[in-house]
Amino acid sequence: MAQGSSGNATPRTSRHRLVRFFLIAVGWLSVGLGVIGIFLPVLPTTPFLLLAAACFARSSPRFYHWLVNNKRLGPWIRDYLEGNGIPLKGKVYAIALMWISIGFSCWLVPSAWARGFMLLSAVLVTIYILRQKTMSQR
Known part of the structure; x- marks a missing residue:
């Protein structure tokens, strides 16, 4: 930039x-x-x-x-x-809501490759969020 x-x-x-x-x-x-x-x-x-x-x-x-x-x-x-960093509350909510929505999407989508892609994406995003510095609560 x-x-x-x-x-x-x-x-x-x-x-x-x-x-x-x-x-x-x-x-x-x-x-x-x-x-x-x-x-x-x-x-x-x-x-x-x-x-x-x-x-x-x-x-x-x-x-x-x-x-x-x-x-x-x-x-x-x-x-x-x-x-x-990201507040702990933000990390927890982001990861939880992502996994809930991915889980629901996997339940709705019958395609194995699409489920695999969604799950892989969720794992990678979870790893990314967890690797970010955690700051104290606001």
């Missing part, structure tokens, strides 16, 4: 208008779910805000900077981006 005039990284956006529109929509949906997760204990906040930041990074530098610098939401993202 290139450096902007404010010192914050300026993300590279997609050249395709439809891709940008889709990423912005997913980003705002993720922001909404992340905000709900602040108040609803069964919904993780950090993974949704990280997804929103990733979507905005590829679609809208303005939304990306707004989210990362937001007084209330920004610390969750900055902690991760600065290498401070």
Whole structure:
């Protein structure tokens, strides 16, 4: 990422208008779910805000900077981006909800190769999340 005039990284956006529109929509949906997760204990906040930041990074530098610098939401993202880690609660919820949804998907999908792919993906994402630094609870 290139450096902007404010010192914050300026993300590279997609050249395709439809891709940008889709990423912005997913980003705002993720922001909404992340905000709900602040108040609803069964919904993780950090993974949704990280997804929103990733979507905005590829679609809208303005939304990306707004989210990362937001007084209330920004610390969750900055902690991760600065290498401070992910809260334990976020890790637990992300892994649990992922395995529940993958398990349900495997139950619905009859194809063995699709089940294998989903399970492999879940294992790899779980390993990735577990290898991230764990920060103290908020």
